[in-house]
Amino acid sequence: MTDEVKLYGAAASPTVFRVKIALNMKGIKYENVEEDLANKSADLLKYNPVHKKVPVLVHNGNPIAESLVIVEYIDDVWKGVPILPEDPYERALARFWAKFIDDKCMPAAFGVFGSNGDEQVVAEACEQLQILENELEFKGTKFFGGDDINIVDIAADFLAYWLGTLEEVAGIKFVTKEKFPRITEWGDNFIKCQIVKEILPSREYLLDVFKKRFGKG
Numbered sequence: 001m002t003d004e005v006k007l008y009g010a011a012a013s014p015t016v017f018r019v020k021i022a023l024n025m026k027g028i029k030y031e032n033v034e035e036d037l038a039n040k041s042a043d044l045l046k047y048n049p050v051h052k053k054v055p056v057l058v059h060n061g062n063p064i065a066e067s068l069v070i071v072e073y074i075d076d077v078w079k080g081v082p083i084l085p086e087d088p089y090e091r092a093l094a095r096f097w098a099k100f101i102d103d104k105c106m107p108a109a110f111g112v113f114g115s116n117g118d119e120q121v122v123a124e125a126c127e128q129l130q131i132l133e134n135e136l137e138f139k140g141t142k143f144f145g146g147d148d149i150n151i152v153d154i155a156a157d158f159l160a161y162w163l164g165t166l167e168e169v170a171g172i173k174f175v176t177k178e179k180f181p182r183i184t185e186w187g188d189n190f191i192k193c194q195i196v197k198e199i200l201p202s203r204e205y206l207l208d209v210f211k212k213r214f215g216k217g
């Protein structure tokens with residue numbers, strides 16, 4: 001039986017791109033269903049009734065929600081390039097860091113843009129990112145996954161240039177090369193990865209979307 005794979009996503013969503021990167025790593029063809037988040041489809045509400053958010057992957061009629069759960073599912077179902085390490089301890093560590101990025105870094109970093117530059121909010125975001133900076137420094141590798149990207153790098157995709165474009169639109173700069181040299185270097189390497197490059201939206205596209213969304217375009 002041929003697999004039927006559908007991805008419900010939305011333009012410029014870094015959580016959707018996590019899933020796109022994972023599907024691309026495995027070479028999976030899929031139907032891309034673009035959602036209007038201001039007017040969600042009946043399908044999306046049916047497939048993700050708990051959170052009502054994208055991404056949702058529908059594999060042979062079975063819906064799976066939550067980007068990192070989907071990424072793990074993709075790794076479980078399709079063999080080939082691994083997304084999580086095989087060793088149980090390394091797997092646990094990778095899950096730990098992906099969860100930290102998802103629970104702490106992403107909300108703290110994006111929270112800055114709705115905070116009118118509130119110093120406390122910026123300091124809190126920097127504190128979380130500093131933990132990530134230290135981890136990259138400690139590992140001393142190109143990616144969190146070593147020489148190649150893994151689920152931790154995928155979880156952190158928003159750091160690659162989503163934040164930079166938002167910073168540009170909002171006029172708030174807090175992820176600087178001086179402050180976070182390892183994260184900046186990681187981001188440069190991440191967007192150069194063939195697998196990422198093939199599906200990543202362009203910086204200009206993101207700038208355009210964010211300018212429109214924040215009423216400056």
Ligand SMILES: N[C@@H](CCC(=O)N[C@@H](CS)C(=O)NCC(=O)O)C(=O)O
Nearest residue numbers: 013014015037053054055066067068
């Ligand atoms: N924890 C979820 C977050 C997903 C999420 O925040 N999706 C956003 C787009 S990036 C969304 O659907 N927003 C619409 C809404 O909240 O109504 C995941 O990792 O999949």
